[in-house]
Amino acid sequence: MSDWVIEAEGITKVYRMGDIEVHALRGVDVRIARGEIVSIMGPSGSGKTTLMNILGCLDRPTSGSYSLDGSQVAELGDDQLAEIRNKKVGFVFQSFNLLGRQTALTNVELPMRYAGVSNDRRKRAMEALEAVGLGDRVKHRPNELSGGQQQRVAIARALVNNPSMIMADEPTGNLDSKSGVEIVQILLDLNKNLGTTLIFVTHDPEIAAHTKRVISLLDGLITEDRIVET
Amino acid sequence: MDLWRIVLEALDSLASNKVRSALTVLGIVIGVGAVIAMLAIGTGAQNTITGSISGIGTNLLFVMRGGNDEVRNPQPLTLGDAEAMRDSFAAPSVIGVAPVLQGSAEITFAGEGDIVAAVGVTPEHESVRNIEITEGEFINEIHVLGRSAVVVLGPDVAETLFGRTESIVGESVRIEGQPFRVIGITVAKGGQGPSNEDNQILIPMSTAQTRLFRRSGSDQVDMILVQAINADGVITAEEEISAILRNRHRTAIGEDDFTTFSQQSFLQVAETITNVFTIFLGGVAGISLLVGGIGIMNIMLVSVTERTREIGLRKAVGARKRDIMLQFLAESALLSLFGGLIGIVLGWALSMLIGAISAASNADINPVVGIDAVLLATIFSAAVGLFFGLYPAKRAADLEPVEALRYE
Numbered sequence: 001m002s003d004w005v006i007e008a009e010g011i012t013k014v015y016r017m018g019d020i021e022v023h024a025l026r027g028v029d030v031r032i033a034r035g036e037i038v039s040i041m042g043p044s045g046s047g048k049t050t051l052m053n054i055l056g057c058l059d060r061p062t063s064g065s066y067s068l069d070g071s072q073v074a075e076l077g078d079d080q081l082a083e084i085r086n087k088k089v090g091f092v093f094q095s096f097n098l099l100g101r102q103t104a105l106t107n108v109e110l111p112m113r114y115a116g117v118s119n120d121r122r123k124r125a126m127e128a129l130e131a132v133g134l135g136d137r138v139k140h141r142p143n144e145l146s147g148g149q150q151q152r153v154a155i156a157r158a159l160v161n162n163p164s165m166i167m168a169d170e171p172t173g174n175l176d177s178k179s180g181v182e183i184v185q186i187l188l189d190l191n192k193n194l195g196t197t198l199i200f201v202t203h204d205p206e207i208a209a210h211t212k213r214v215i216s217l218l219d220g221l222i223t224e225d226r227i228v229e230t
Numbered sequence: 231m232d233l234w235r236i237v238l239e240a241l242d243s244l245a246s247n248k249v250r251s252a253l254t255v256l257g258i259v260i261g262v263g264a265v266i267a268m269l270a271i272g273t274g275a276q277n278t279i280t281g282s283i284s285g286i287g288t289n290l291l292f293v294m295r296g297g298n299d300e301v302r303n304p305q306p307l308t309l310g311d312a313e314a315m316r317d318s319f320a321a322p323s324v325i326g327v328a329p330v331l332q333g334s335a336e337i338t339f340a341g342e343g344d345i346v347a348a349v350g351v352t353p354e355h356e357s358v359r360n361i362e363i364t365e366g367e368f369i370n371e372i373h374v375l376g377r378s379a380v381v382v383l384g385p386d387v388a389e390t391l392f393g394r395t396e397s398i399v400g401e402s403v404r405i406e407g408q409p410f411r412v413i414g415i416t417v418a419k420g421g422q423g424p425s426n427e428d429n430q431i432l433i434p435m436s437t438a439q440t441r442l443f444r445r446s447g448s449d450q451v452d453m454i455l456v457q458a459i460n461a462d463g464v465i466t467a468e469e470e471i472s473a474i475l476r477n478r479h480r481t482a483i484g485e486d487d488f489t490t491f492s493q494q495s496f497l498q499v500a501e502t503i504t505n506v507f508t509i510f511l512g513g514v515a516g517i518s519l520l521v522g523g524i525g526i527m528n529i530m531l532v533s534v535t536e537r538t539r540e541i542g543l544r545k546a547v548g549a550r551k552r553d554i555m556l557q558f559l560a561e562s563a564l565l566s567l568f569g570g571l572i573g574i575v576l577g578w579a580l581s582m583l584i585g586a587i588s589a590a591s592n593a594d595i596n597p598v599v600g601i602d603a604v605l606l607a608t609i610f611s612a613a614v615g616l617f618f619g620l621y622p623a624k625r626a627a628d629l630e631p632v633e634a635l636r637y638e
Contacts, residue, residue, distance in 0.1 A: 059630075059632045097543040097546075101243070114548040
């Protein structure tokens, strides 16, 4: 296995909106090593969400090659992409995206159910919730939890299948600053303890300040890729 | 994903919008209930009709004048034809022959009167038609030879004229103004409508020919009933009789100027008619089941739209197309399954109600909820749920994860 979790070359993405072609990405090369913490930054319309979708296997590039954790994914079918998302990628969204009628525990179990894990599902979900400090809230439903707690459930859900990387799309966008700091800290601790690769997609320079590498996008191209010295 | 979990989750999702789910289920309940009730009524009607036809006797043949439309100038059936059928060499399968002359006649007694079916018969009629007498006697040879003015009354006629069915023998009634002596009362067979044997009167053939119904030929009859030795002998008896009649009427081959019906052929006709009737009723009810199915599709499409983000999330954490498909199919299948189960109960209750109403109004229909109707309704409603759930489920499964997650 190579040391690169992400090896993407010449990634382009063209959307068709009626007669107009929108070039969201115009040839992006990115390599991210195992265990790295990376921020992808850029203004609205810069293509950073498109890049995240492609790196997270939610979408396919129009052209270019992309290998995630050693497997070529640009040519895969829908179900194979689903499997990759299930096993290798954990998502943390701005709006948490928890299932409202399910308890924290069932929410965390969800990826394991799609993975076909049945034996120690409950135990692993409990461990994941304990890892984010919610061991005492497992039977609560999302509407009984604060925003910060909901986002922690989402993080537990993202890490429960031991993914190669966690993609966090504006993870603090819907949180007050105190909870936001806590969430970022939990993610950084995961990186330190488990070695999980972290990719933040964000506007927020506060978050970027915690990461060792910042990739800036503008108009579908990488304008800057710098290592932050600490 | 394990099936049990899928079912639980589908139940949970349906429970989250109880009123909507209940209304959707109601469409299926009504559809399935209607199908069950209609099939039950159809089966009940069929049983009633075939039951009364079976009462005629399984070894009877009816011979009537006239062939198909192309046969011109059919000769009438006569007493001579009936006599010829008694030939045990030419017709060994025949054990009884009963010619009849039919018409309607006004019968009166002490100011009470009614117009009833009057049948001119021979003594053999009693055994051929299995007629039983509660009091008095049946028409015998002497009555026929003497053209006696005697009559055997059906119980309904006796009830109309005398208000009772006993101690009537010996009374004198008037038929078409002529005095007749009552010599017997037949046992009630039960029946409805124009073929009700309880509402007819039987008189000697010769009396009917000379006094009541004058036909152009002196020994002409309307119909000849033929009794075969047993049910299996009906077909042979039919062939034997046809040969005799062809010979006597001197008809060309394929141009029979008479027609034979057996009780089986009546049964077949009746069954065909009642089957069509049942299918028609079931079909009309099936339309309401179809409408119920469209209700399911409608609600599932709304549900898919409402839960677009949820679908996106599920896909993001690794749900494949078929996982999403199964999730939504489970919901629509459960809706129609509940509808089907409640509908079966409703249909059964409805059948019982209709049975009670028809019993109260003397219509002899006893609805039968058959296991086949229940199975049919269950399978059909499940199929409706799956079929109408398929399109919404497919739509959900085909959502692009990126689009679905972005959906507001």
